[in-house]
Amino acid sequence: MTNQKVLFIGAGRMAEAIAAGLIHTNASMNERIVMTNQRDKKRLAELKEKYVVDVTQDWEAEVKNATTIVLAMPPEVHDEVLEKLSKLVTNQFVITVAAGIGPSYLEERLPAHTAVAWIMPNTAATIGESISLYAVGSSLSESHKQALTVILNSIGSSQLCTEDEVRYLTAITGSAPAFVAYFSEALIDSAMSYGVSKELAQKLVVQMMSGSANLIKHAANPSAVRKQVTTPGGATAEGLKVMEQHRFKEMIHRAVDATNSKANGSIKGVKRERLI
Ligand SMILES: NC(=O)c1ccc[n+]([C@@H]2O[C@H](COP(=O)([O-])OP(=O)(O)OC[C@H]3O[C@@H](n4cnc5c(N)ncnc54)[C@H](OP(=O)(O)O)[C@@H]3O)[C@@H](O)[C@H]2O)c1
Structure with missing residues (x-):
């Protein structure tokens, strides 16, 4: 079980794989997921219909309601999103799945003591069979670790690594x-x-x-x-x-x-x- 309220920034293949995994493995989780993107409204409508999740194109308005924020958009837009996010986060757990964006990158751009993690799933996440590598920042509490485990387990198995090892x-x-x-x-x-x-x-x-x-x-x-x-x-x-x-x-x-x-x-x- 998880009490997380998860906000996805980016609603592509990897966001869908994780959301689907969370919904499949945790009762009523769909009620605690919000999926967002910038451009593709049709995609959001499809996800809403398929998973009965909330969708919006205004992710900034949803930050205050989230306990966990999953950055599931391309690496190259992280700087722009993190700049906005850094002004909005209070105590949310910020996780990225983007290639090349490690915990140190997130910690440099978010307020001090923000809990951050980096998950590198593979494409088998879409069938719950990923072997996901992950690395964590320096401010995770036990409850953050549990929240991370729930996400990792929903898409397959996982291995804790150093940031370099993930790379x-x-x-x-x-x-x-x-x-x-x-x-x-x-x-x-x-x-x-x-x-x-x-x-x-x-x-x-x-x-x-x-x-x-x-x-x-x-x-x-x-x-x-x-x-x-x-x-x-x-x-x-x-x-x-x-x-x-x-x-x-x-x-x-x-x-x-x-x-x-x-x-x-x-x-x-x-x-x-x-x-x-
Ligand atoms: N696919 C994989 O097997 C895989 C494996 C490991 C890691 N990853 C990582 O996962 C991340 C997402 O990959 P993906 O395969 O899911 O890509 P994708 O299917 O192309 O989805 C990318 C999503 O990001 C959204 N987006 C783009 N710019 C945005 C912005 N400025 N703000 C908010 N949302 C934005 C896109 O929607 P709009 O264009 O409508 O905004 C889209 O929903 C990438 O960083 C990738 O490195 C993917």
């Missing part, structure tokens, strides 16, 4: 779903190269990915699953040998590095030091 691990938890999808696309192309229809190839690969993910989760050890499938000297071993010859792991490391360089530029050195 460099977002490539792994946030961007890697796209890498996994790309790997699946390659397998679908392979199946189709043997004359199989796209529909059948997709069905087979999707089920294989889902079963493999569950198996890896159950075993809690990807290497054990790989060894279980791979008879020494057998057919799967031949396929893995080609992946090794073409430096599959190195390619993945490079993809993670490139993602981090683009997202964070200067933290590359930190990442290597921590992971090795």
Whole structure:
């Protein structure tokens, strides 16, 4: 249960994922959610109809009624919103889900002792299966921590990190779903190269990915699953040998590095030091 009154600034995909998760997991929560945006009235009408939440384009008027404010708009509009918000917050808990906007960024722009947190969910939040990284500011009370837990649990599982860890691990938890999808696309192309229809190839690969993910989760050890499938000297071993010859792991490391360089530029050195 939660007594939070949550104001969302931004009403896009991530705001909907969190609002839907909160409503799904907490009785009558829809009565304590207000969703806002700047431009798209049609979107607000859809959310109101679907979730029976309050909606408005005047978020500033709603700040006084909120206990928790979730910033779910693009990173580049945070400065403008935080400037307005800093004049309105009293003791609200301010949480951002924006890429690159850590707790220190929020604390610098909000009044002293404002409780702040940074959640980095991934796209699986939309089905309640996110692994969300999060970092917190220096002014959280126990009740803030409980409020944060309610939000995190409503979209999946979570991991408390330092601010730097959130920055460099977002490539792994946030961007890697796209890498996994790309790997699946390659397998679908392979199946189709043997004359199989796209529909059948997709069905087979999707089920294989889902079963493999569950198996890896159950075993809690990807290497054990790989060894279980791979008879020494057998057919799967031949396929893995080609992946090794073409430096599959190195390619993945490079993809993670490139993602981090683009997202964070200067933290590359930190990442290597921590992971090795
Ligand atoms: N989607 C993901 O998988 C994902 C994962 C992790 C983190 N995030 C983060 O979540 C945040 C939102 O992403 P999203 O995917 O939900 O984006 P989105 O679907 O494009 O939604 C963005 C929302 O922000 C609103 N907005 C834009 N400018 C605003 C302003 N000045 N004031 C108030 N609202 C404003 C937009 O509505 P109007 O244009 O009508 O104002 C829209 O409702 C981003 O910061 C992103 O980095 C997303």
